[in-house]
Amino acid sequence: MSRPDRRPDPSNPAREVAVRVLYRVLEGEAFAAPALDRALREVRLPARDAGLATHIVYGTLRHYPSLMAALSPLLTGETQRKTWAVLLAGTFEKLFLHTPTHAVVNEYVNLTRSARLGPSGLVNAVLRRVEAVSAPAHELPEWLANVYAELFGQQAAQVSASLLQPQPLWLSLSEQGAQLIEQNGGKLLRALDEVDEVELPGSLRESPAFVQGHAQPINPASLACVHALGNVAGQRVLDLAGGVGVKAAMLAARGAHVTSVDVVARKHEAARQNLQRLGLKAEFITHDLTQPLDVPKSDFVLLDAPCTGSGTLRSHPEIKLRLNPEGVEELAALQGQMLPNAAALVEPGGVLVYSVCSVTPQEGPEVVQQFLNSHPDFTPEDLPELDIPVLREGPGIFTVPLDGVDGFYIARLRKRAESKEEGMDHN
Numbered sequence: 001m002s003r004p005d006r007r008p009d010p011s012n013p014a015r016e017v018a019v020r021v022l023y024r025v026l027e028g029e030a031f032a033a034p035a036l037d038r039a040l041r042e043v044r045l046p047a048r049d050a051g052l053a054t055h056i057v058y059g060t061l062r063h064y065p066s067l068m069a070a071l072s073p074l075l076t077g078e079t080q081r082k083t084w085a086v087l088l089a090g091t092f093e094k095l096f097l098h099t100p101t102h103a104v105v106n107e108y109v110n111l112t113r114s115a116r117l118g119p120s121g122l123v124n125a126v127l128r129r130v131e132a133v134s135a136p137a138h139e140l141p142e143w144l145a146n147v148y149a150e151l152f153g154q155q156a157a158q159v160s161a162s163l164l165q166p167q168p169l170w171l172s173l174s175e176q177g178a179q180l181i182e183q184n185g186g187k188l189l190r191a192l193d194e195v196d197e198v199e200l201p202g203s204l205r206e207s208p209a210f211v212q213g214h215a216q217p218i219n220p221a222s223l224a225c226v227h228a229l230g231n232v233a234g235q236r237v238l239d240l241a242g243g244v245g246v247k248a249a250m251l252a253a254r255g256a257h258v259t260s261v262d263v264v265a266r267k268h269e270a271a272r273q274n275l276q277r278l279g280l281k282a283e284f285i286t287h288d289l290t291q292p293l294d295v296p297k298s299d300f301v302l303l304d305a306p307c308t309g310s311g312t313l314r315s316h317p318e319i320k321l322r323l324n325p326e327g328v329e330e331l332a333a334l335q336g337q338m339l340p341n342a343a344a345l346v347e348p349g350g351v352l353v354y355s356v357c358s359v360t361p362q363e364g365p366e367v368v369q370q371f372l373n374s375h376p377d378f379t380p381e382d383l384p385e386l387d388i389p390v391l392r393e394g395p396g397i398f399t400v401p402l403d404g405v406d407g408f409y410i411a412r413l414r415k416r417a418e419s420k421e422e423g424m425d426h427n
């Protein structure tokens with residue numbers, strides 16, 4: 001007699017990918033973007049399923065506060081962490097994607113059994129019963145909601161609603177890149193200064209425009225930091241806290257000779273490979289910028305400092321789950337240490353741009369104002385005209401995180417030119 005097949009029905013593999021990624025992100029083991037990217041490269045789902053997995057991961061993180069509010073009353077006692085990831089994803093599908101309850105229950109119960117993610121009876125009971133409860137529409141921890149409210153005033157509700165939308169794909173494209181996008185089934189949806197909002201039929205990394213080095217992903221607010229330096233063609237530019245070199249690439253594409261400095265050596269390799277893909281070059285130095293750096297001064301210095309990322313919640317929604325006011329203070333202290341070391345590398349008469357992808361006052365205007373108080377040889381200057389909404393604040397501007405644009409603080413500071421006497425050699 002043949003044994004009955006007792007394996008549970010398979011669930012859609014997109015949900016398994018989503019739950020595994022969510023589990024790692026909620027455990028604090030990974031950020032959503034690289035974890036999802038890696039999982040999708042390993043599993044190679046069809047485009048539609050990859051889209052569903054992406055939607056579930058980002059949607060669950062964006063709506064985490066109201067999902068928790070809906071689930072918490074139904075769960076007494078300890079629930080395994082993996083089961084939480086299943087329940088959050090299932091509840092997101094039921095309450096926000098409006099997938100019918102029987103389908104949600106069926107899919108997530110099967111997944112729980114086949115991937116051994118906890119008690120399937122609990123998943124069954126909770127997903128059947130869970131309902132929306134009233135929760136603040138901003139989906140932010142209260143302290144961060146207050147940061148947004150104070151900064152953006154009447155626009156705050158519009159901003160927080162916009163941060164719950166999927167991040168559009170922004171690409172800086174060569175002319176040929178734009179043609180390749182359109183020839184291969186993509187669409188150019190919106191054109192800003194040197195960056196387009198693009199829709200692609202498949203993955204960016206496999207698209208001809210990207211593979212052939214004609215496309216660089218960059219948010220318009222991030223590109224604004226490069227615009228803030230002004231004309232850098234033929235100039236030596238110090239790209240401090242250069243990371244994986246997104247801004248280095250944009251600077252090199254404008255004809256700058258870029259030296260990119262970061263404390264994490266392995267980021268140089270990623271930057272180098274990306275530049276090579278684009279047919280560009282830069283030099284790299286590994287250095288901790290809380291310490292002075294001994295290199296020749298430059299007329300153009302960019303410090304794109306490490307920050308909380310509180311202006312990038314659209315593409316990194318997990319930040320709002322991890323960040324707290326103490327974390328903001330820690331980063332503001334680090335930025336305050338790095339800025340004078342960056343300033344020491346500016347030639348008299350040269351420009352220093354300070355930027356962070358954060359909307360907290362501590363990391364932006366306060367860091368810069370404190371620096372200016374002790375460095376009277378630097379004066380804030382207006383940034384060149386930008387075609388994204390901005391808010392003047394202290395010595396710089398915030399970009400307003402609406403319509404797919406991230407929230408950055410950017411200040412452009414000019415170092416006083418030496419007077420002839422100061423510059424004279426008295427030896």
Ligand SMILES: C[S@@+](CC[C@H](N)C(=O)[O-])C[C@H]1O[C@@H](n2cnc3c(N)ncnc32)[C@H](O)[C@@H]1O
Binds near residue numbers: 261
């Ligand atoms: C906002 S990211 C930079 C992004 C980069 N400019 C780009 O456009 O791709 C900040 C960078 O600061 C670097 N960093 C953090 N602490 C640092 C330190 N003490 N010295 C130098 N770099 C540091 C991080 O490794 C990270 O790459």
